[in-house]
Amino acid sequence: MIRIDENGFYGKFGGAFIPEMLYPNIEELRENYLPIINSEEFQVEFRHLLKDYVGRPTPLFLAERLSEKYKAKIYLKREDLCHTGAHKVNNTVGQIILAKKLGKKRIIAETGAGQHGVATATVCALMGMDCTVYMGAVDMERQKPNVERMRILGAKVVPATSGSQTLKDATNEAMRQWINNPVDTHYIIGSVVGPHPYPEMVAKFQSVISEEIKAQLLEKEGRENPDMVIACVGGGSNAAGAFYHYYNEPSVRLIAVEAAGLGIFSGKSAATTSLGKLGILHGSRTLLMQTEDGQVVEPHSISAGLDYPGIGPVHAHLFDTGRGEFVAVEDEDAMVAGIELSRLEGIIPAIESAHAFSALNQLSYNPSDIIVINLSGRGDKDLETYIKWGNY
Template sequence: MKTRIKPDENGFYGEFGGAFVPEMLYNNVNELQNKYQSIIDSKEFQDEFQALLKDYVGRPTPLYFSKNLSAQFGAQIYLKREDLNHTGAHKINNAIGQVLLAKRLNKKRIIAETGAGQHGVATATACALLGLDCTIYMGEIDIQRQKPNVDRMLLMGAKIQPATSGSKTLKDATNEAIRAWIKDPVDTHYVIGSVVGPHPYPDLVAQFQSIISQEIKVQLKEQTGNENPDYVLACLGGGSNAIGAFYHFIDNKKTKLIAIEAGGEGVNSGKTAATIALGKKGIIHGSKTYLIQTNDGQIVEPHSISAGLDYPGIGPIHSYLNDTKKATVVSVTDAEAIQATLDLSRKEGIIPALESAHALAYLSKMTFNLEDVVVVNLSGRGDKDLGTIQKYMNNEQ
């Protein structure tokens, strides 16, 4: 599996990354660091992984040319339809890969964190398929606002462990999952759902998600004669869908990479998850990156209407891409994301996840030429968000 962006031997992308973990987890993390690349590069692994992506997940996902959005924004707008994957989002790409890896490491139990529930559903799905015990850690608030996904996880045999501390959202679910891993490091593999956490997780997840940009290049070549778009847009929370969409374009100067954070109620409102806009360098969940924190280093509780972007940091790869200007990081608000959800639903008959809607919303802030080729990564579908959308609209009336 060829890579375009690799950490150094200590897991750093420039000054970001590393593996800052409790002593109890040294052996686990070292085992992963020493074995993950040789395992996932092996023909046996790749044969099984690629067969499951094709026949079980449903890849390749379509690259859909949107005539309606193209006419609206004055450019050639394509949607990468990750929402059409089995389980409804890009998360299944990584979940299948990591559970296959865990089996080859002789792990008996899988744990994972989830915010929007899509990673939890994907992990529960992979565990049901491959026969491993599964426990999902999820914030108490997210359990309430993502009930359809909770029901799906339970139906597939996963156990749900609520996180009841802090903001009771994604950050706190991640804290609880790490604590559980410390208690049972030998038999347990922690399937991290984004490009966050200690090395090698950012690289591991990025490689599994790189299938997105790999397919975009092939599909654009077929449809336009050119494999490189002018712009790729993706929402940015932890950053797995964004790195998947960016991966094979990072060294291509023609393609501008734009990551869209959750501005919440406004970057300066005190209710936001815009990490690059507000963040300072620090360590969260085992790696050095940008995170929203007070002057004395206390993490500030993030806010987003989208549960999957409700995280106070970003993956170290994205901090590196931002600082080296290989990608541009911007933000849109809750209200703008809701409007983009309504627009796509009514103009294309596609209901996007609220996370993906952040990327769609930024189209209205850009100026294009008619010949510009723009790919928006539609990272998930919005079935899970219908209650949140309805509640928001009722409150606005």
């Protein structure tokens, strides 16, 4: 059984390893988040916004040409059709309502690919709350359209200029800011990472993805369970959402796709389950790419959203127990898969999502199998990267 205990652990992964100054913030959240989000008042507002603002349910689309090529029945869960262009908004809608009920006036967030930043800026504009987003300077350069979207929405975008100047460093900056402003500020973490209760809370908000898949497959195929669910994993919120209602359905294969960058052992990779070992990152015990003396190894991926040196504790547990199957896809193969989806189905995916499609080349399955791929975001933000790559 995949479950979380009262201290926020999935098996040996998770918990809250935090500096003393963060304890009041985390404790306030831990004590209040379940009573709030389980209340009828919260659920009514959350479901209303998911339907009328985000645009849920998102379609489950039978990709006939892709299915013909790969000799299986392949459905795409169209999270790219959410307002803001990715699954991230499911979580930010939930957390902004929670922050409001906790009496917070100010929101901070971190972002890699910029989609979570845009989703946070969006809900802050909706609710009239002050918003500051921390983003690695390198990611700001390669995801310029999302930086400008955040600014148009009224958010302040602060560059993180330490370390590799990517997602890890943006998260560090956001946590420092939260320590300094504990009373009026809520930190909207964008993935299933960080100290408890964040990993489980974010997964709960994203679980609407698998909730819908079950209902949609029942309607289309007469069964709730596919044979396989495939999703990319950086921190892993889209995968957690797509897997959530299938954790304890052993007949459903859960395929998590990491970024191998220039090659798993090239020194330019983000394939955490291949390269990582047990460590503490951003407040939780998980698998982490690190040196012999415990220093974080800088990750690399062509996709800003997968450019992270660890994975969420639930995914570390899925890997450790063998419940999840983990594969790694190199930059070049992900780009090829992104163009292939564009040509076969008329959908340009985010490069993060393209990694999930490339995994089809590494997996074995039967022609009768039903495969659901979580198309977690659209490729508008990545056009410059596609253009620079150029092989189309």
